[in-house]
Amino acid sequence: MGETVISVQNLTKKYVIGKQQSGNSFREMLAGKSKAIAERILSTRQQSTEVSEPSSEEFLALDDISFSINRGETVGIIGSNGAGKSTLLKILSRITEPTSGRVSVKGRVASLLEVGTGFHPELTGRENVFLNGAVLGMSEAEIRRKFDEIVAFAEVEKFINLPVKKYSSGMYVRLAFAVAANLDPDILILDEVLAVGDIKFQKKCMNKIYEAGQDGKTILVVSHEMGNVTRTCKRVIWLVKGQIHLDGEAGEISNEYLGVAFRVVSSGEVTIERKSELPEQDLYFNTVSILDEDNNPTSTLDVLRPAKIRITYEAKKDIEGLDLSLRIFNVVDVPIFTVERSSSEGLGIKKGSYVSEIEIPPEFLVPGVYTLNIGAHIPNVKILDNHRSVISFEVLETGSKAAIYKGSEYGVVFVNLDWKELDYTPVLT
Amino acid sequence: MKTEELVIEAGRSERQYWRDLWNYRELFYYLAWRDILVRYKQTVVGVAWAILRPLISMLVFTFVFGGLAKLPSDGVPYPILVFAAMLPWQFFSSAMSESSNSIVNNGAMISKVYFPRLVIPTSSVIVSFVDFLLSSSILVALMIWYRYLPSWQIITIPFFIFIAFAASMGVGLWLSALTVKYRDFRFVIPFIMQFGLYISPVGFSSSIVPEKWRLLYSLNPMVGVIDGFRWAILGGNATIYWPGFLISLGIVFVLLITGIAYFRKTERTFADVI
Secondary structure (H helix, E strand, O other): OOOEEEEEEEEEEEEEEOOOOOOOOHHHHHHHHHHHHHHHHHOOOOOOOOOOOOOOEEEEEEEEEEEEEEOOOEEEEEOOOOOOHHHHHHHHOOOOOOOEEEEEEEOOEEEEOOOOOOOOOOOEHHHHHHHHHHHOOOOHHHHHHHHHHHHHHHOOHHHOOOEHHHOOHHHHHHHHHHHHHOOOOOEEEEEHHHOOOOHHHHHHHHHHHHHHHHOOOEEEEEOOOHHHHHHHOOEEEEEEOOEEEEEEEHHHHHHHHHHHHHHOOOOOEEEOOOOOOOOOOOEEEEEEEEEOOOOOEOOEEEOOOOEEEEEEEEEOOOEOOOEEEEEEEEOOOOEEEEEEOHHHHOOOEOOEEEEEEEEEOOOOEOOEEEEEEEEEEEOOOEEEEEEEEEEEEEEEOOOOHHHHHOOOOOOOEOOOOOOOOOOOOOOOO | OOOOEEEEEOOOOHHHHHHHHHHOHHHHHHHHHHHHHHHHHHOOOOOHHHHHHHHHHHHHHHHHHHHHOOOOOOOOOHHHHHHHHHHHHHHHHHHHHHHHHHHHHOHHHHOOOOOOOOHHHHHHHHHHHHHHHHHHHHHHHHHHHOOOOOOHHHHHHHHHHHHHHHHHHHHHHHHHHHHHHOHHHHHHHHHHHHHHHHHOOOOOOHHHOOHHHHHHHOOOHHHHHHHHHHHHHHHHHOOOOHHHHHHHHHHHHHHHHHHHHHHHHHHOOHHHHO
16 A cells, blocks of 8 residues: 555646548548659749648647556546547557656556457457457466356356357446456456446446456446546546546546536526427426525525425326425435435326426525436326436535534434433442 | 556656566467457357358469469469468468558557557467468368478478568558558558569569569569568479569568657557548
């Protein structure tokens, strides 16, 4: 612990985009060259006043980045598209070279930017395990040793000697994941976009990978889902336009990250667009708004004041057994609570337009960023409409009980449970 | 636990690269093995393909050059004369076409995993080499059929195989790197193959080339390779034109060394352009 295993100094990667000349075609290159020669011969008098137009534009994917990572750390890298996450990953896994700067890495590195790299459909499962293992940097002896484990993990024992082109896509992905999950390097670099197929199985793999993090392995993960990062990483590096915007404790950064991401889009009121691809629906949600105690729409709430969530919707006809629900999620995508219309109004709805409100009491949600899902369903029969993350809001700290616990996790809601002192025996000194 | 330190920098050191090449030898072995397996699994006739192709070309060449044009064969049965040249030529041309597309075909892998990229075209050449070994069984069969006994020179054959290998690698590396940069380069390759077949002494003996043109003729690296093969296989009946052979040999090694250099130079940007 404490020893630096990855050290990145002034790392810069420049891409040249919009390269017009000497493009990707030999024909164009030849045509360009011969044209240039012809011009030179034909127009000796004509002075070459024309400056060669700037046909290429430089783009800094990474701009002078420095950081270091210690042994045993699990670090998440976040940022919007084009922030340089993938470029950083590619440099660390040596797929591409930096333009300038230096990285030094201590220990055996395995990088996992894709599962099933090198898989060939004509080869059998067994052959592909060996091939993929070799691609990921495992030695033959190591693959042999882990082979049974990999196959058992992927649950494809019966089919291991069949060409993978005969596999279902689920089996294929499971086998590919299983090889990856059994990698055993000192430093693991991975891209969470690996996510394809069976979610349950993916979780199983990710758990196995992160378990490895607990015994002194260093893990560097690029993630697109803030929720995953905070669950798995202690530290987060946030990239913006090729530079490090923030680097620090995961919880803090994720709050900041989501705050920024949502503050831009949310004004406290959202009109719900109808899903045009769906056939005529019997029930429509129209708007969702977050209101403060004076009924003004807002996206920032005071933790010490009450607030309201107001939704408007319309039923095209009487719908028997219908229920509406609203669910609040926190920053890391954990559902905090669900409110159902049926618990106050009972099941079923009459034709017409509605305005409904849910009041959030003061000092109930702990400060942080929240998102809201709404849905309409007939329980155990069908889902009529469902909208995820329709609106988000932030509860601001203005002096709640949680304030003094700065940094450490207080919980997801405030509750006023009694602390009953049942007995007390003074100690006599 | 040994902790080796890895440094990633622009234009990283040459030494590390060659060490990596050694470290990744298992991957190299697996890739070649994959390509061989896939090659013989995908075609219906499988291994027979490696044998049929040169056999049929040999029959056609024997018929056209030996039967119709009645070119001299220096006292060697014409099929053997042709086949001794067909072997290295097939090896060269298939290695060239396979390796030139190899980088582009493995683009997905190149953009996702690190390994010394030299592994890829080299493994393509190895696959063609396996074909070569398989089809040399025809030569053995032909020699038995014609009761043609090779002389002592046959022991020099590994040396000429090595030159054929070097020529294939050199051209393969050049073409694979160029194909990444200029995608339409692959249209040039069938042309080179077609053209090369006629300007190389495959269907005829290079002794029919007029003396004054032979040095020029030897600029084609395959001339040296093919003459060498004939000399080693056919024994006393084939003569080798040494000045020409040395020129061809020189060209082969220039191609190989510049090929490696050019490949190494462009290799670092493969992942960015592929």
